[in-house]
Amino acid sequence: MPHGQTPAPSPAGGRRDAFAPLLDNPLAAVFREHDRAGVATHGVPTGGAPEPVTVYDDGVPRVNLGSNNYLGLAGDPRVVEAAVDAVRRFGTSTSGSRVLNGTTRLHLQLEEELADHYGVEAAVLTSSGVNANVALLSTAGGPGDALLVDAHAHASVHAGAAASRGTVVRFRHNSLESLAQRLDRLDPRAGAVVVVDGVYSMTGETAPLAGLAELCAAYGARLVIDEAHGLGVLGERGRGAAEHCGVLDRVDAVTLAFSKSLASVGGAVLTSRAVADGIRASAMPYVFSAANEPAGVGAALAALRVLRAEPERRDRLRENGARLRVELSVAGAPPLPGSGAVVAVPTGSDEATAAAWRAAYEAGVYCNAVAYPAVPRGQGVLRLSVMATHTAEQLQAAAGTVAAAVRSTRDVQAPERRLGGRLAVA
Numbered sequence: 001m002p003h004g005q006t007p008a009p010s011p012a013g014g015r016r017d018a019f020a021p022l023l024d025n026p027l028a029a030v031f032r033e034h035d036r037a038g039v040a041t042h043g044v045p046t047g048g049a050p051e052p053v054t055v056y057d058d059g060v061p062r063v064n065l066g067s068n069n070y071l072g073l074a075g076d077p078r079v080v081e082a083a084v085d086a087v088r089r090f091g092t093s094t095s096g097s098r099v100l101n102g103t104t105r106l107h108l109q110l111e112e113e114l115a116d117h118y119g120v121e122a123a124v125l126t127s128s129g130v131n132a133n134v135a136l137l138s139t140a141g142g143p144g145d146a147l148l149v150d151a152h153a154h155a156s157v158h159a160g161a162a163a164s165r166g167t168v169v170r171f172r173h174n175s176l177e178s179l180a181q182r183l184d185r186l187d188p189r190a191g192a193v194v195v196v197d198g199v200y201s202m203t204g205e206t207a208p209l210a211g212l213a214e215l216c217a218a219y220g221a222r223l224v225i226d227e228a229h230g231l232g233v234l235g236e237r238g239r240g241a242a243e244h245c246g247v248l249d250r251v252d253a254v255t256l257a258f259s260k261s262l263a264s265v266g267g268a269v270l271t272s273r274a275v276a277d278g279i280r281a282s283a284m285p286y287v288f289s290a291a292n293e294p295a296g297v298g299a300a301l302a303a304l305r306v307l308r309a310e311p312e313r314r315d316r317l318r319e320n321g322a323r324l325r326v327e328l329s330v331a332g333a334p335p336l337p338g339s340g341a342v343v344a345v346p347t348g349s350d351e352a353t354a355a356a357w358r359a360a361y362e363a364g365v366y367c368n369a370v371a372y373p374a375v376p377r378g379q380g381v382l383r384l385s386v387m388a389t390h391t392a393e394q395l396q397a398a399a400g401t402v403a404a405a406v407r408s409t410r411d412v413q414a415p416e417r418r419l420g421g422r423l424a425v426a
Contacts, residue, residue: 060364
């Protein structure tokens with residue numbers, strides 16, 4: 001137990017402790033080891049905005065390949081000023097849910113412009129990308145219906161589907177054959193919703209959306225795509241993997257997170273007006289949660305306008321992603337296949353992943369170490385995220401540093417090395 005922390009008291013009278021899953025969580029135990037070692041790398045504090053070179057809390061500037069600030073807008077003066085102006089006009093909090101007093105003109109404007117950007121009838125704002133998935137999926141399906149979810153979809157997709165009254169059916173990652181088999185087994189009268197990530201956040205893979213759209217059409221299933229990591233990255237107009245694959249007009253709902261390309265915090269569901277009305281009427285994250293704070297809405301709205309007005313920023317982002325993939329391969333650490341802003345370098349065991357992260361961090365590059373349960377056991381990766389604002393020189397230098405870190409630790413297995421690692425959990 002870390003210094004100054006006392007264990008939670010156990011229930012009296014011999015009753016089983018319902019907090020046991022929390023107290024005995026093995027990943028929490030790893031975090032406590034980090035604390036005891038004085039590294040606490042599961043939450044490295046920064047000293048400023050997530051810029052291409054970020055100063056961290058220890059005062060050391062590092063090339064930042066661990067941020068989701070894909071378009072480089074989190075510190076953009078226009079976005080910052082929009083957030084400040086929103087606070088001046090509307091205060092720091094909405095102090096209520098959207099169905100009470102929490103709606104401002106900014107909320108309505110952002111919903112209108114998001115819907116226009118995607119060419120859909122409506123957008124529903126939520127306080128996070130997680131809540132966008134929960135709001136939509138928890139209210140979709142009824143008894144006897146099925147929500148078919150890719151096994152590697154984001155945790156919030158699985159959580160939202162589990163909260164539905166329908167049955168959750170998992171299919172093998174990116175396997176059209178597996179999905180078709182599960183659709184075949186359904187009662188032909190049952191409602192069906194297929195849910196995938198457009199871009200998978202830990203590996204950078206893109207879903208086979210053309211094939212998925214064909215299957216959904218053939219079986220009469222709805223198709224939902226989480227575009228948290230596709231917005232602003234893929235597609236001619238930056239509308240994500242569905243646009244990139246030419247199936248945007250065949251998707252029934254898109255969920256977004258603002259914490260990536262829109263340089264804010266929040267989320268949205270983009271869909272038909274009728275479905276949006278149903279979400280507003282019944283989804284817990286909309287009805288019972290305080291509305292998005294004005295600063296976040298103002299920032300997201302400004303970032304969306306930059307995204308739409310400056311396509312060259314998306315072009316630079318794609319060029320940087322391709323450049324980093326080439327540089328890593330040349331340096332001897334070829335990444336997994338992908339086309340977005342997420343670049344994943346295989347490391348292997350949890351121990352090797354943690355050691356590689358520490359070596360890169362100490363050499364001046366910040367990235368994310370991803371281990372089980374975020375990826376299958378033994379398939380850890382260093383997750384690198386490029387920004388439109390990285391320079392070619394920064395990416396070349398960082399690729400060499402990361403490759404050297406991976407090569408030096410590829411065979412590490414000693415458990416004590418994991419003390420230095422940052423293990424992703426989402």
